[in-house]
Amino acid sequence: MTGTTAHGTPLTPMAAENGTSGLALPGSVPWRAEGLLAPFVAAGLLVAADVHVARRLAAVVAEADERVLLAVALAVRAVRGGSVCVRLDEVAALPVDEDIATEGAASGSAASGSAASGSAASGGAVPLPWPDLAGPDGWHAAVRRSRLVADGPEGPADRPVRWVDGRVYLDRYWRDELTVRTLTAGRVVAASPSASAHDGAAVEGAVLRLFPRADDERQRDAVRTAARLPLTVLTGGPGTGKTTTVARLVAALASTRTGGPLRVALAAPTGKAAARLQESVEAELRGLDPADRAAVGPVRATTLHRLLGPLPGTTTRFRHDAGRRLPHDLVVVDESSMVSLTLMARLLAAVRPGAHVVLVGDPDQLSSVEAGAVLADLVAALPAGVVRLERVHRFGTELAELAEAVRRGDADTAVALLRAGGASRELVEPAGPRPAAEDLGGLRADVLAAGRALTEAARTADAAGALTALARHRLLLAHRQGPAGVAWWAAVVEHWLAEAEPSWRGRAPCAWPPGTPLLVTENDPVAALSNGDTGVVLDDGSGGTVVAFGDPAAPVLVRPYRLPAVQPVHAMTVHRGQGSQFARVTVLLPPAASPLLTRELLYTAITRAREHVRVIGGEEAVRRAVEQPVRRASGLREPLPSSVGTAPRPG
Numbered sequence: 001m002t003g004t005t006a007h008g009t010p011l012t013p014m015a016a017e018n019g020t021s022g023l024a025l026p027g028s029v030p031w032r033a034e035g036l037l038a039p040f041v042a043a044g045l046l047v048a049a050d051v052h053v054a055r056r057l058a059a060v061v062a063e064a065d066e067r068v069l070l071a072v073a074l075a076v077r078a079v080r081g082g083s084v085c086v087r088l089d090e091v092a093a094l095p096v097d098e099d100i101a102t103e104g105a106a107s108g109s110a111a112s113g114s115a116a117s118g119s120a121a122s123g124g125a126v127p128l129p130w131p132d133l134a135g136p137d138g139w140h141a142a143v144r145r146s147r148l149v150a151d152g153p154e155g156p157a158d159r160p161v162r163w164v165d166g167r168v169y170l171d172r173y174w175r176d177e178l179t180v181r182t183l184t185a186g187r188v189v190a191a192s193p194s195a196s197a198h199d200g201a202a203v204e205g206a207v208l209r210l211f212p213r214a215d216d217e218r219q220r221d222a223v224r225t226a227a228r229l230p231l232t233v234l235t236g237g238p239g240t241g242k243t244t245t246v247a248r249l250v251a252a253l254a255s256t257r258t259g260g261p262l263r264v265a266l267a268a269p270t271g272k273a274a275a276r277l278q279e280s281v282e283a284e285l286r287g288l289d290p291a292d293r294a295a296v297g298p299v300r301a302t303t304l305h306r307l308l309g310p311l312p313g314t315t316t317r318f319r320h321d322a323g324r325r326l327p328h329d330l331v332v333v334d335e336s337s338m339v340s341l342t343l344m345a346r347l348l349a350a351v352r353p354g355a356h357v358v359l360v361g362d363p364d365q366l367s368s369v370e371a372g373a374v375l376a377d378l379v380a381a382l383p384a385g386v387v388r389l390e391r392v393h394r395f396g397t398e399l400a401e402l403a404e405a406v407r408r409g410d411a412d413t414a415v416a417l418l419r420a421g422g423a424s425r426e427l428v429e430p431a432g433p434r435p436a437a438e439d440l441g442g443l444r445a446d447v448l449a450a451g452r453a454l455t456e457a458a459r460t461a462d463a464a465g466a467l468t469a470l471a472r473h474r475l476l477l478a479h480r481q482g483p484a485g486v487a488w489w490a491a492v493v494e495h496w497l498a499e500a501e502p503s504w505r506g507r508a509p510c511a512w513p514p515g516t517p518l519l520v521t522e523n524d525p526v527a528a529l530s531n532g533d534t535g536v537v538l539d540d541g542s543g544g545t546v547v548a549f550g551d552p553a554a555p556v557l558v559r560p561y562r563l564p565a566v567q568p569v570h571a572m573t574v575h576r577g578q579g580s581q582f583a584r585v586t587v588l589l590p591p592a593a594s595p596l597l598t599r600e601l602l603y604t605a606i607t608r609a610r611e612h613v614r615v616i617g618g619e620e621a622v623r624r625a626v627e628q629p630v631r632r633a634s635g636l637r638e639p640l641p642s643s644v645g646t647a648p649r650p651g
């Protein structure tokens with residue numbers, strides 16, 4: 001099979017003729033690139049899409065310098081891997097072909113392929129022809145003078161690529177970053193406390209009334225900051241009281257606002273997180289005194305997309321923007337670690353300058369599926385307005401200790417705590433490269449216990465019981481594909497269930513017996529279901545089935561024919577599990593060489609557990625994870641190289 005790209009570059013199947021037949025090539029790189037970019041594609045550092053975008057952009061301005069194309073292709077690759085930009089002076093150390101395990105990403109390269117090619121490039125087995133950086137005709141200079149590239153923050157606004165202080169951006173990401181940078185800094189640095197609509201003395205009274213205990217100083221601080229500054233970043237691990245603080249913060253601001261009632265927006269990046277936020281805030285408000293409850297009024301949490309008002313045919317422009325701002329006085333965003341740079345830029349642009357924004361989240365968790373690690377960057381970069389809650393109220397100490405060791409990057413302690421075991425933690429260390437049957441006894445027992453509880457509740461149409469059973473145990477993995485991936489292990493779980501449970505045996509393909517856990521994989525406003533929601537198939541008592549979703553206290557029942565795209569969920573990626581918690585969690589680690597094995601992944605997996613976490617993986621894999629923090633390149637933590645005179649263009 002041979003083809004031609006839109007700009008006429010011949011495409012030929014990857015073959016031994018290119019001299020790279022000895023390399024394990026990821027399945028997502030079926031084509032041969034030519035010229036300077038060829039060895040980078042062959043090594044798996046770039047994929048066809050990176051090269052295609054670079055060539056198309058170059059064709060528009062007749063850019064012939066292959067080094068510029070390489071820089072642009074690397075900028076495209078950076079976004080694919082979650083970074084906002086690429087630093088040319090760091091590219092030689094880049095790992096290759098991260099299967100970033102993003103749900104919905106088009107390619108699904110197997111774990112083994114990634115690992116093999118990763119070691120090939122980063123280990124230096126394949127020397128890559130990196131251009132010389134410095135000098136008047138070096139790589140930096142070539143990129144900066146290209147007609148494709150705007151040089152510096154003040155460079156022309158109509159070029160698709162931007163160079164800023166050694167970082168190369170696709171320009172739209174630069175503009176998003178500049179928006180976030182200017183609007184957040186402006187909210188904490190230039191803010192005038194006298195402009196606050198909340199009287200300081202009244203706020204102090206409310207703070208002491210709502211948080212009377214001596215131990216709660218950080219939570220009090222969070223409320224004071226949110227009343228004083230137009231931007232607060234409220235962080236903390238699980239169970240540190242973030243949601244409790246949000247509810248009381250809303251009550252404090254509502255009861256102390258001068259000049260009319262407080263208009264509040266509660267939002268989260270996913271429908272599921274929004275539903276959880278609403279439930280938790282409502283529950284907390286019920287415990288407050290009637291005057292505070294009355295000041296707040298009814299609360300309704302929504303997704304960020306819905307808050308901003310999606311416009312048809314685009315995912316990056318919204319009804320509310322800098323020209324038509326949101327009406328709210330207080331905008332609270334939960335699970336902010338999952339918010340991409342672009343969405344954060346749109347949100348900040350749409351909030352009125354005088355309104356108060358509170359970004360809540362855990363910056364140590366995995367970042368958004370799309371580019372950016374905005375919450376972590378803001379925590380590192382903002383000179384004020386960041387409040388971190390540290391006292392754990394809910395978590396058992398064993399889990400909290402373990403999570404904290406991972407968060408600190410202390411591999412010795414993490415391994416020691418896991419090995420010591422206890423009521424809440426367990427390490428299963430397989431003797432071989434893959435877990436053997438004897439390593440899987442505990443996982444199998446948890447799977448069967450949860451499966452039986454699901455099936456029993458489902459047979460009697462007990463929606464609350466089934467939804468409770470759904471949160472009993474979850475198997476989490478780093479990869480989607482391959483022997484350490486979701487597809488593989490979901491099949492193993494299904495096999496175990498079929499062995500143990502007669503009703504699961506011999507069923508027709510696609511017929512889901514009562515008790516099947518389902519995952520929604522697309523948003524469906526009509527059925528009020530969101531991508532990532534999970535439910536359980538129930539017997540409806542009259543020969544049919546119905547699927548229960550939502551909170552066990554208020555289940556929502558949906559007929560199968562009304563469902564959006566769903567799939568059985570016997571295992572999920574850690575990314576997917578973000579925003580949910582389960583009584584027991586098993587995390588099955590990939591081999592130590594996997595580029596997905598990061599500190600954030602392990603921390604996120606561990607903190608999904610409320611009662612018990614089981615880690616299946618060798619010591620080397622645990623250590624690699626703890627010692628490998630994700631590095632997403634962005635400029636948010638860097639100072640601007642020169643003053644930026646122009647306001648960022650919206651969109």
Ligand SMILES: Nc1ncnc2c1ncn2[C@@H]1O[C@H](COP(=O)(O)OP(=O)(O)OP(=O)(O)O)[C@@H](O)[C@H]1O
Pocket residue numbers: 216219236237238239240241242243244245280393394
């Ligand atoms: N100051 C406090 N004193 C005592 N208990 C508290 C305090 N703050 C919160 N809690 C309790 O701690 C538990 C966890 O609080 P909360 O749900 O607010 O934490 P969180 O940080 O939002 O956790 P997660 O991120 O897991 O949702 C709740 O049961 C809450 O009632």
